[in-house]
Amino acid sequence: MRITYRNANNKDYWTKRWDDIPADVPMENLDVYPLKYAQMTVKDKAGKILEAGCGAGRVLRYYHDRGYDILGFDFIDVAISKLKEIDPSLQAEVGDITDLRFADQSFKYVLAFGLYHNLEHGLEKAILETYRVLEQGGVVCASFRADNIQTRLTDWLTARKAKSSGGENKVQSFHKMNLTRNEYEQIFTRANFVIDFIGPVENMPILYKFAIFRSSGHKKFDENKARAEGYRLSWFGQRLQNFMMKFFPDQFCNIYVLIAHKN
Numbered sequence: 001m002r003i004t005y006r007n008a009n010n011k012d013y014w015t016k017r018w019d020d021i022p023a024d025v026p027m028e029n030l031d032v033y034p035l036k037y038a039q040m041t042v043k044d045k046a047g048k049i050l051e052a053g054c055g056a057g058r059v060l061r062y063y064h065d066r067g068y069d070i071l072g073f074d075f076i077d078v079a080i081s082k083l084k085e086i087d088p089s090l091q092a093e094v095g096d097i098t099d100l101r102f103a104d105q106s107f108k109y110v111l112a113f114g115l116y117h118n119l120e121h122g123l124e125k126a127i128l129e130t131y132r133v134l135e136q137g138g139v140v141c142a143s144f145r146a147d148n149i150q151t152r153l154t155d156w157l158t159a160r161k162a163k164s165s166g167g168e169n170k171v172q173s174f175h176k177m178n179l180t181r182n183e184y185e186q187i188f189t190r191a192n193f194v195i196d197f198i199g200p201v202e203n204m205p206i207l208y209k210f211a212i213f214r215s216s217g218h219k220k221f222d223e224n225k226a227r228a229e230g231y232r233l234s235w236f237g238q239r240l241q242n243f244m245m246k247f248f249p250d251q252f253c254n255i256y257v258l259i260a261h262k263n
């Protein structure tokens with residue numbers, strides 16, 4: 001386990017992030033994270049879905065627009081108010097994964113992309129809450145930041161950038177937790193989940209940080225576009241990324257995606 005520290009604490013980081021961009025459009029690309037993995041999880045259209053940590057809403061809106069019964073929550077007010085403004089028919093609310101208001105066994109699916117690694121305290125409690133609100137046989141799909149070369153490099157680049165813009169003397173606060181594949185598996189197993197799938201995934205390849213490796217439509221960074229389409233690389237960038245992922249997947253993924261069910 002490795003902890004990433006940054007200048008802004010986790011909650012301030014997300015508040016600024018969601019304050020800075022409009023609500024997401026529904027995701028379009030079924031072949032990339034996270035929709036690809038949500039699709040592997042949600043098999044029954046009648047099953048109730050909880051999206052925990054829905055953020056700007058790209059997954060929530062995708063399923064809502066297709067008539068699924070999905071409720072999303074996030075602990076950042078501005079993310080939820082932007083979503084309600086853009087589509088008042090969405091079931092979206094402010095909430096915290098460590099203390100859910102829902103009764104036991106309320107949902108068939110829980111989608112939790114990029115959520116649990118934000119917890120400095122209460123990770124085990126959050127996983128237990130997830131287990132509690134799932135019905136018997138219900139399925140969770142969740143991603144977690146990997147502890148590997150890629151995330152170490154990302155953290156180093158970010159620290160270097162902060163230093164060059166004069167932020168080096170600021171107090172360092174908890175930003176995210178990073179886990180190895182084994183550590184990630186173990187916290188779900190300890191909570192009684194049965195793991196069906198766990199795999200290394202590239203959400204935002206490190207090469208995407210450099211415009212030279214981005215696809216032509218992505219040279220100028222547009223976060224909403226990248227969130228809807230996926231972080232697209234140029235032909236060469238994609239080949240390089242494929243090579244790294246083929247031979248060193250555990251070192252060049254940035255997250256692990258896990259799918260597990262309640263026994």
Ligand SMILES: C[S@@+](CC[C@H](N)C(=O)[O-])C[C@H]1O[C@@H](n2cnc3c(N)ncnc32)[C@H](O)[C@@H]1O
Pocket residue numbers: 014034052053054055056057058059073074075076079095096097098112113114115118119
């Ligand atoms: C990486 S973002 C993912 C957003 C969305 N799931 C997606 O894939 O587009 C993680 C989200 O978790 C939210 N979050 C962090 N800690 C949380 C907590 N304790 N309870 C609820 N949401 C939280 C953040 O505000 C952020 O929106």
